[in-house]
Amino acid sequence: MSDGSGVVGIIGGTGLTTLAGLTITGTRSLETPWGAPSSVLTDGLLDGQPVVFLSRHGNPHRIPPHEVNYRANIKALYDVGVRTVIGVNAVGGIHPDMGPACVVIPDQIIDYTWGRAGTFFEGDLEHVTHIDFTWPYDREARDIMMQTASAQGVPFAGFGVYGATQGPRLETAAEIRRMERDGCDLVGMTGMPEAALAAELGMRYVCLGLVVNWAAGKSDHIITMAEIEAAIEQGMSGVRRILEVSMAGLGKLRVLPQSS
Numbered sequence: 001m002s003d004g005s006g007v008v009g010i011i012g013g014t015g016l017t018t019l020a021g022l023t024i025t026g027t028r029s030l031e032t033p034w035g036a037p038s039s040v041l042t043d044g045l046l047d048g049q050p051v052v053f054l055s056r057h058g059n060p061h062r063i064p065p066h067e068v069n070y071r072a073n074i075k076a077l078y079d080v081g082v083r084t085v086i087g088v089n090a091v092g093g094i095h096p097d098m099g100p101a102c103v104v105i106p107d108q109i110i111d112y113t114w115g116r117a118g119t120f121f122e123g124d125l126e127h128v129t130h131i132d133f134t135w136p137y138d139r140e141a142r143d144i145m146m147q148t149a150s151a152q153g154v155p156f157a158g159f160g161v162y163g164a165t166q167g168p169r170l171e172t173a174a175e176i177r178r179m180e181r182d183g184c185d186l187v188g189m190t191g192m193p194e195a196a197l198a199a200e201l202g203m204r205y206v207c208l209g210l211v212v213n214w215a216a217g218k219s220d221h222i223i224t225m226a227e228i229e230a231a232i233e234q235g236m237s238g239v240r241r242i243l244e245v246s247m248a249g250l251g252k253l254r255v256l257p258q259s260s
């Protein structure tokens with residue numbers, strides 16, 4: 001964009017297949033060198049700000065976490081000018097402060113996924129690229145979202161290590177205990193390789209997590225879909241409020257220089 005800022009993209013996850021409050025101005029079906037994204041790209045205005053929305057699991061919700069074409073999703077957003085991505089993720093809570101319906105804006109990732117197409121840098125390359133990924137989530141975008149959450153009175157945790165698991169099954173109690181020992185505060189199935197792919201293209205990326213259940217073994221009961229749906233119902237209004245009100249600030253972030 002001419003003022004040096006990029007378009008903001010939102011990748012909606014479980015519980016956010018469509019974005020209520022978005023004034024839709026158009027839809028685009030795109031193809032990328034890595035195939036088609038999970039859904040059409042929906043262009044619209046959120047609180048008067050231009051935004052592009054993509055449904056990670058398709059609309060209707062049909063693509064499981066391990067089969068999402070993360071490369072096509074990120075590349076499609078990049079190709080329409082998105083330079084700041086908000087990944088909305090349903091997660092399980094491990095940290096005692098991260099119970100159901102809590103909003104989390106994590107600051108780190110541990111990747112336990114396997115077998116996913118997780119890089120744009122493969123095949124017939126002229127040189128090998130290793131991007132820096134020390135801070136996987138964009139600090140300025142996180143700050144804007146945390147200030148918005150505070151100002152709007154939405155309870156949130158502004159820290160946390162996101163442990164990305166393969167799915168689609170949930171974890172065992174022992175797996176969660178191991179993740180806790182590793183330092184994970186929350187667990188989800190879609191945070192990676194999405195964040196790394198955005199970084200490879202020099203995009204800002206931030207995770208807006210909604211805790212939808214206590215992680216396995218962290219409560220006295222097994223995890224049910226009813227519990228998850230109730231937490232989505234309870235917490236998604238806070239997520240939507242943060243998205244709406246942070247749009248103006250996020251839209252002004254300057255485009256990062258390309259690192260490679």
Ligand code: HPA
Nearest residue numbers: 090091092187188189215
């Ligand atoms: N584990 C992994 N992914 C999840 C969970 C969980 O408990 N809840 C929502 N996504």
